[in-house]
Each structure stands twice: as structure tokens, then as C-alpha cells.
Amino acid sequence: MSIGFLGAGKVAQTIVRGFLLADIIPAAQMTASAPTSRNLKVIKEMGVNCTNSNKEIVTKNQTIFIAVKPNMVSNVLKEISPAVTHNHMLVSLAAGISVEFIESRLPVGARVIRAMPNTPCGIGEGATMYTCGSAVKEEDKILTEKYFRSLGYCMEGDETMIDAVMAVSGSGPAYAYIAIDALADGGVKMGLPREIAIKLAAQTLLGSAKLVLQGDKHPSELKDDVCSPGGTTIDAIHQLEKGGFRKCLIEAVEAACLKAKELNTINMQQRK
Template sequence: MSLGFLGAGRIAQALARGFISAGVMPAERMMASAPTERDLLEVKKIGLGITHENKEILHSSDIIFLAVKPGVVSNVLTEIAPWVNSDHLVVSLAAGITIDFIEKKLPSSTKVIRAMPNTPCLVGAGATMFSCGGNVQDRDRAIVNTFFSSLGYCAEGDESLIDACMAISGSGPAFAFTAIDGLADGGVKMGLPRSLAITLAAQTLLGAAKMLLETKCHPCELKDDVCSPAGTTIESIYQLEKGGFRKCLIEAVEASYKRAKEIQAIAKEI
């Protein structure tokens, strides 16, 4: 089995590195294509084969990861359609692009899976949801599940849920990095060295997430355990509530979801 990436940007690089680290696919059995040298040089450093020709990916790979920007998906699908056959498994990573849209651009027998991984796949702590098109067989489903499960949490679900999942897990790392940066700024304001503040903030979010997943407690229950009556933490929570912290997170997820729907609408017009 061999794997090819149409697109060699950050998500392709993260997945390639993750697959190699997890031992599910060696670098020499992966290839990536891109129109520019910059991204290709990065994947070449990882050990992947590189090419400027998308058709070479189709000729050399069994599993095709569609890892290009949503705005160019239509053109790429039109370009590769003559070389796609029923043996290929096409896994789309493009936000907002539906399985139906992809299937209509490719031969009718094409096996299409839509997946939404995130960048923490790079360190084996990813979160991925995927959905399958009508031609996908159990073997294909199992292969994709194995790949993404090796990089963290993976679940199969109905495609109607994918945009909402993407808004949390796909965009969520950026929210977390922003929170870490904000916490670190607070630490620096209180006199901590920058490097120490960032490490403490990152480790705190990591520990809190691990504690939640392992105890399976509701997040509010764990939050309440930290808030002593008239203590420092409940005062901090009060300030977060005054600033609309949870409201901002909810609205950030909603904004990401709505943007995915906008991308779908644009794609249909192309």
C-alpha cells in the first residue's frame, strides 16, 4: 500500500510525520505534490517523494489524501479525474467540501472519505472524525480508522456532524494556543519569565485535558473542585464570566461552523 498527498502544506506535513512516528506508513511509501517549492522542500526533509504533477500521485498511490485549500479543490478534482479509478481511496481533508461534491467531480465508482483531523496529529494527540461515501467498503473504512487512530482519537460519524466537529477540533487548537498565550501574558505581567509562563500555561491545559478524559467527569465538576469558597480561583472565574469567556468560545465555534457552510455554498457555484 502507498499513500499520496495532493498538497504539501501544514496538515499534510503533520499527518506524514505522524504516520511515520506511529509506524503505520514509512516515508518511502509516501509522496506529495504541490505547485511551489517551499512546501515540497519541507516534505522532502521528512523523507517523502515529491512532484509538481498531481497525476504522478494518482499513478503511484493507492490512498490519495486531498490536502489542498478548499478554494482549489474543484480545479484539482477536475484535473485528476481522468486518472482516478475504483482502486483508489480518496480521503478529503478540505474544510466545507462535501462527499457529494467530490463524488460528482470524479468517476462514479470512486471511493471517497471525508476526514477532519487536526494539527496535534503531529504529536500523536490528534482528534479526527471521518465520514464515508457510498462506494466505501469495510476494508477502506478500517484502513482510514487505523491511520487516524494511530495519531490520537478517531471516530466515524454522519457527514452532517463534520462541520461542527471541525469547528471544535479543527479550529480548536488555535483557540487553545491563544488561551496559552493569554495565560502566559498574565504570568509575565505578574513577574514570571516568559519561557516559564508559557511552559506552565501549556502544561496546565495539557494536565486539565488529560484529567478530564481519564476521570470522565463533567468539566464543571472539575472546575468546582478547584474553586474554594472566597478563594483565588472563583474570583478569577468571576472575571472570566464578566468578560464573556464562555460566550466567546461558543461564538468562535459557531463562526468556524458558519464559515464552513459558506465554503460549501461557494464550492457549489464553481
């Protein structure tokens, strides 16, 4: 089955890269659209077919990934709506855009799925939650699971959780990169070469994450395992607590989630 991408930016590129890595579908069976050839350059280099026509994506593919920026979704849906039939499955990757909003811009009975992947999907280590619209069939769920499980962890969930998912795992890689960069800066300050400090920091986060995922201990227990009484790590944890490390991460997730809810509210009001 062929796949079409409405949009050829970083989100589409990530999903395409992950599909190719997992050998889930060949590049020749994927097509992406963008307004100009310049926007298609990167995805074209992956071997994906390209077009400047959104309608062509819909007429030539049954599975459509909506991978445009949230503020462009409304116009794109209006453009493709006349070509959408009950044979299409549309998977939206846009943050802050509800299933209800998408369904309201498409013919009655459109099969709509909303998914929230993240950038590690491009290397098969992603995290994705998806939620289904009212007309989605069981075979649509099976196909969606197949696609996103090839990119990493995948689960179905209620749409009320999607904005929080976006704030934790969708935006989460950015928080992790800041943590890696900051750890590396600390290493450089204390005498490590930059290249070594970055590799040590990145591998440390990777290994720590695997211990959480593969073990049966809560993160706080794993943290306690590293903190010897009167040792160096507990002093470091004390500094993190003084700086509000936990508070900052919690508030970052809250801010991202509220922003996503705000985007959906604005879009729904514009529809009315």
C-alpha cells in the same frame, strides 16, 4: 500500501509527521505533489518522495489524501478525475468541501472519505472525525481507522457533524494557543519570567485535558473542585464570566462552523 498526498502544505506535513512518529508507514512509501519545488521543500526533508504532477500521485498510489486548500479542490479533482479508478480510496482533508461535491467531480463509484483531523495529529495527540461516501467499502473504513487512530483519537460520524467538528477540534488548537499565551501574559504581568509562565500555562492545559479524558467527571465538576468557597479561583472565574469568556468561545465555534458551511455552499453553486 503506498500513500499519495495532493498538496504538501501544513495539513499534509502534519499527517506525514504523525505517520512517521507512529511508524505506520515509511517515508519512502509516501509521495506528495505541489506546483513548485519550493512548496515541496519541508515535506521532502522528511524523506517523502516529491513530484510536481498530481496525476502521478494518482497513477502510483491507491490511497490518496486530498490536502490542498479548499479553493483549489475543484481544479485538482478535475485534473485527476480521468486517472481515478475503483481501486483508489480518496480521503479529503479540506474544510467545507462535502463528499457530494467531491463525488460529483469524480467517476461514478469513486470511493470517497471526508476527514477532519487537527494539528496535534502530528505528535500523535490528534482528534479526527471521518465520514464515508456511498461507494466506500468496509476495508476502506478499517484502513482509515488504522491511519487516523495512529494519530490520536478517531471516530466515524455523520457528515452533518463535520463542519461543527472542524469548528471545535479542527480550529480548536488555535483557541488553546491563545489561552496559553494569555495565561502566560497574566503570569508575566504578576512577575513570572516569560519562559516559566508559558511552560506552566501549557502544562496546565495539558493536565486539565487529561483529567477530562481519563476521568468520569464533567468539566464543570472539575472546575468546581478547584473553586474553594471565598477563594482565589472563584474570583478569577468571576472575571472570566464578566469578560464573556464562555460566550466568546461559543461564538468562535459558531463562526468557524458557519464559514465552513458557506464554503461548501459556494462550491456547490459554482459546480452548477
